[in-house]
Amino acid sequence: MSGLFDLAGKCALVAGGGRGIGEAIALGLADAGADVAIAARTQSDIESVADAVAARGRRSMSVTLDVSQIDELGPAVERVSSELGEIDILFNVAGINIRKPATELEEEDFDQVMGVNFKGAYFLCQEVGKRMIGRGQGGKIVNIASLATGMGLPKITVYTGSKGALGQLTKGLAVEWAEHDIQVNALAPGFIATDLNSHLWENEEFNDWILDRTPAQRVGTPQDMVGTAVFLAASASNFVTGQVIYVDGGVIAGSVWPL
Ligand SMILES: NC(=O)c1ccc[n+]([C@@H]2O[C@H](COP(=O)([O-])OP(=O)(O)OC[C@H]3O[C@@H](n4cnc5c(N)ncnc54)[C@H](O)[C@@H]3O)[C@@H](O)[C@H]2O)c1
Numbered sequence: 001m002s003g004l005f006d007l008a009g010k011c012a013l014v015a016g017g018g019r020g021i022g023e024a025i026a027l028g029l030a031d032a033g034a035d036v037a038i039a040a041r042t043q044s045d046i047e048s049v050a051d052a053v054a055a056r057g058r059r060s061m062s063v064t065l066d067v068s069q070i071d072e073l074g075p076a077v078e079r080v081s082s083e084l085g086e087i088d089i090l091f092n093v094a095g096i097n098i099r100k101p102a103t104e105l106e107e108e109d110f111d112q113v114m115g116v117n118f119k120g121a122y123f124l125c126q127e128v129g130k131r132m133i134g135r136g137q138g139g140k141i142v143n144i145a146s147l148a149t150g151m152g153l154p155k156i157t158v159y160t161g162s163k164g165a166l167g168q169l170t171k172g173l174a175v176e177w178a179e180h181d182i183q184v185n186a187l188a189p190g191f192i193a194t195d196l197n198s199h200l201w202e203n204e205e206f207n208d209w210i211l212d213r214t215p216a217q218r219v220g221t222p223q224d225m226v227g228t229a230v231f232l233a234a235s236a237s238n239f240v241t242g243q244v245i246y247v248d249g250g251v252i253a254g255s256v257w258p259l
Pocket of ligand 1: 015016017018019020021022039040042045065067092093094096116145146147188191192194195
């Protein structure tokens with residue numbers, strides 16, 4: 001492993017690391033040398049990921065945490081810092097989606113999606129950022145955005161709003177914390193097959209729609225996210241901040257030409 005991408009001696013917290021994209025990122029960080037704390041709502045998910053991190057010879061811990069419960073965040077960060085080590089790298093991966101036409105979305109739906117995707121990420125950045133600033137050794141924060149950060153998608157308007165806000169939060173924090181040598185970036189996955197959207201892959205029409213819009217002509221995998229995640233967590237990206245990097249097989253760049 002080149003020194004630029006070496007995470008040995010670093011401590012990472014992956015919030016939403018229990019499965020899917022977060023699991024792949026947690027294991028990728030461990031492969032690059034980091035000790036990793038995995039936080040998610042379901043204990044069974046995070047334990048198996050923590051075990052897989054430990055099997056790679058890294059230190060690991062699992063933390064049961066609902067990121068939308070703001071009063072849980074401070075104690076969780078405190079626990080990771082005292083038991084695993086001060087957090088050098090934070091990944092905000094936890095995310096949910098509710099599919100409904102905008103005319104039917106209820107306030108409860110709105111609060112739920114914004115609570116996990118934006119408010120939870122905001123206050124976890126705050127908790128970890130405060131400690132990074134106090135410690136004076138810089139840090140890396142990566143928010144998992146979406147295609148919906150940069151384009152409109154129908155019937156998921158509150159998800160789109162939350163991911164747009166997350167992209168702008170990334171830029172705001174990047175400029176506010178640059179003087180502390182904290183880089184804040186967003187990784188925006190394209191269409192990736194995970195539990196979040198497994199029901200959609202059974203629909204042939206949907207699959208065709210995705211392939212028509214993905215210049216790479218395939219659906220992504222959680223593993224496709226790992227290279228960019230390690231880059232954004234490592235010293236290789238020390239002059240990269242406030243960016244939304246799309247890892248999407250070309251979707252955001254434009255459509256496949258139909259002629
Ligand atoms: N799958 C895709 O195509 C895709 C595309 C773009 C962006 N994303 C984003 O990537 C992230 C991960 O998506 P995924 O497809 O791997 O999803 P997933 O549903 O497979 O995994 C989500 C993870 O977040 C955790 N989580 C959910 N709510 C939580 C909460 N309140 N508190 C703590 N943890 C919570 C879950 O336990 C799980 O570990 C999400 O932010 C999602 O919006 C996914």
